[in-house]
Amino acid sequence: MKPSRITAMHVHIGGIVVILLVALILFFGMIRPKTQDTDLQNQAAASAVSGGGTKADNKKTAADLVKEKKNTKQIQADWLVYQKKYMPDWKWENNLLAAYYLTNKVNDIPAQFGHWITDWYDAQKRDGITRAPGVVFPIPPLATDPNGIAALTSVTFPTAKSPWKVSLICQTFDDAMAHLRRFNSMVGHGMPVVDGVTLSGHSPELMLNYNLALYIIPIQPPPPADTRIGVSTGGNAGGMGGMGGMSPMGGSGGGMPGGAKGGK
Numbered sequence: 001m002k003p004s005r006i007t008a009m010h011v012h013i014g015g016i017v018v019i020l021l022v023a024l025i026l027f028f029g030m031i032r033p034k035t036q037d038t039d040l041q042n043q044a045a046a047s048a049v050s051g052g053g054t055k056a057d058n059k060k061t062a063a064d065l066v067k068e069k070k071n072t073k074q075i076q077a078d079w080l081v082y083q084k085k086y087m088p089d090w091k092w093e094n095n096l097l098a099a100y101y102l103t104n105k106v107n108d109i110p111a112q113f114g115h116w117i118t119d120w121y122d123a124q125k126r127d128g129i130t131r132a133p134g135v136v137f138p139i140p141p142l143a144t145d146p147n148g149i150a151a152l153t154s155v156t157f158p159t160a161k162s163p164w165k166v167s168l169i170c171q172t173f174d175d176a177m178a179h180l181r182r183f184n185s186m187v188g189h190g191m192p193v194v195d196g197v198t199l200s201g202h203s204p205e206l207m208l209n210y211n212l213a214l215y216i217i218p219i220q221p222p223p224p225a226d227t228r229i230g231v232s233t234g235g236n237a238g239g240m241g242g243m244g245g246m247s248p249m250g251g252s253g254g255g256m257p258g259g260a261k262g263g264k
Contacts, residue, residue, distance in 0.1 A: 083219060086191045090218045096146040096226050106149055110139035113157055113214075116189065121168075124182070128175035132167035132207070150225035155216040157190065163213040171204040179208070190214035 090109075093099040099106055114137045121131050139158045143149050158164055170176040176199060183192045197210040 082191070083217070085187050086189075087217060087219055088188055088190065090220070092149070092220065092222050094223060096149050096223050096229065099149050099223065100143065100146040106143060106152075107141045109142055110157075113137075113189065114139050117214075120186070124179060127178065128171035128204075129179050130169045132169055135165075135167055137164055146229050147225045149222045152218065152222045155190075155218070157214040157216070163193075163195075163211040166208075166210055166212050168208045170206040170208050173199070173203065173206065176206055176208045190216035 092106075117137045121129070121135075137158070142152060142155065168176075168179065170179065180194065180197070183194055186192050191214065193213050193215060194210050197208070199206055199208055201207045
C-alpha cells in the first residue's frame, strides 16, 4: 500500500463529519432558551393586559406568545426523540442515602462508562483503529457526598471543563472517517461531542486526534437535596454551560441507575 498524504481537503472533510455531530448538540442548547422565551412572552402578555396597553401592542404580544408556544412545543417533541436515542436509562432510588450507599451505588457509574467506552474503541481494531499508547478514559466520582446526587440534573463525562484527549492510529484515511461517523450511532450513553479534529502522518499509521465529551441529561431527575445530611461540596454535574468551549431515573428497589443502552 502506498503512503497517502493528508491534505487540507482531507482535514476539511473530517471537519464536515464533526460539524454534523456538533449540530446535534447545539439542539440541546436551544431547549432551555426557547422555554425561557415562552415564559417571557407569558409575562409580557400578562403585563400588557394588566397595564392597559394599546390594542396593537396587546395583539402583537399575543401573536408572539402563540409563536413561542408553538416553537417550544416542537423543540420539546424533537428533544424526546433525541432523549430516547442518546440518553442512558438511569433509575434512581427514591432517596439520597439509598442512591448513594446501596450496593452498585451512584459512583459505580463512572467505572461502568469508562469500561464501556474503552471497549467501544477496542472493538474497532478490526476496522483499522487502535488507541495510541496511554489513551484511557478516566471519569471522576459523580458525587462526593449524598447531596451531590441532587445536582446531577445534567452530567458531562469526563467533566464539564475537561474532555478526553483522544489519539488514534488509523490504517487509512477512510478508516479514520468511518470512525468519526460511528459517533452518530453511539446511542444510550449521552450525546457525543467531538471537536479539535486533526490528522497527520501517512497510512498505515495515520494519527487522528480530537477531544471527546459525553453530555447526559437524565430522563428522570435525581432526588432533591436533604438539608439534614449536609451540604454537598462537589460532584460531576455538567450543566449546559459546560458546552461553551465547543468549536454535545425512579424505582423503589432497583439499586443504582440502570445500565445504559448499547451501541457502536
